[in-house]
Amino acid sequence: MNNQIIKGLGKGFKQLGQEIVEKLVDNTVKIAEPIITAQELLGGINPMSDQEMAQKKAEDERKKQEEMNKLRSQMSGRNVEDEMKRIRNQKEKEEEEKEKYFQKVKERKDWERQQQMAADMENTQPKKQHVDKGGNKHKTQQPDPSQMSQTAEFKGKID
Secondary structure (H helix, E strand, O other): OHHHHHHHHHHHHHHHHHHHHHHHHHHHHHHHOOOOOHHHHHOOOOOOOHHHHHHHHHHHHHHHHHHHHHHHHHHHOOOHHHHHHHHHHHHHHHHHHHHHHHHHHHHHHHHHHHHHHHHHHHHHOOOOOOOOOOOOOOOOOOOOHHHHOOOOOOOOOOO
């Protein structure tokens, strides 16, 4: 009984697989139908013959040689090594100028920072108070007892 069930499942899967493959093939054909082939797209373009190919290569080689001759004639009047040295020297000078500029900027910022710190220190330090020199002592006067209290808290003379 179990073997029959397993065989039935096997046949069912086999049929299902065949149906899936058939549907897949049908759909693939439907997808491929509207695809344009290269022959249809390019239509009347014919491949080059050997003679045309050789002629095209010769023409390309001639153009290449003309371009090389043109470049050589331009280069023959110039001393490339001297130009390269001049360009290197110019770049080195530019780098040195940049370094000097950044050094000056750094020094200026450091100087400004020091000035700011000095100003901050000056503001945070307590100010010196005036000290009397010599015998200038301040004398304080005791208030009159009658002035201190009008309720006569102090015993003594009353005016």
